Amino acid sequence: MGVSPIMRPVVCDQSCSAPRQERKMDYVLTEHARDALKKRHIQIAWMERALTRPEVTETDPVDADLEHRLARIPEFGHRVLRVIVNTRRTPPHIVTVFFDRRRTIP
Template sequence: MILFSAHAEAALARRRLRRAWIESAILEPDRTEPDAGAPEVTRSFKTIPDFGARVLRVVHRPDGHDILVITAFFDRGARP
């Protein structure tokens, strides 16, 4: 199950992000990388055609058998 932190919930509303985009980035990412400051945290990147082909970055970590989304945003520096 994919869970959302309070920060992630607020980011979804403020940044007009769809849950389906976030789930797709986690389950079928274009690429992933570990977070430099926290090895248990993963950054998943996914190009979102419905949003001008911008790249969505989803930061998440395992939470037991679940996945906790910490934050998500369109990464201005990322390339498809």
């Protein structure tokens, strides 16, 4: 499986607990995640929002190394974006990303 290292600046906003400043978020996109972003027309900024400021975090029911990070995306009709991350890897590896039709966040 191919991976592509990505390092992007992330700007904190009012919902961020850290003071407003620019910081780096290191992560690796797997080939599958890269393909999913393109095929599903998901913007990197949306994925990074769910990755860095999830509204809900869930453990994977099958693989303890994986974490599901969910966030509503206002620019896409408030649909819930699910980003599945292998948090045991350094930097974290994004396994896949998709809009979860079955999930809502109150």
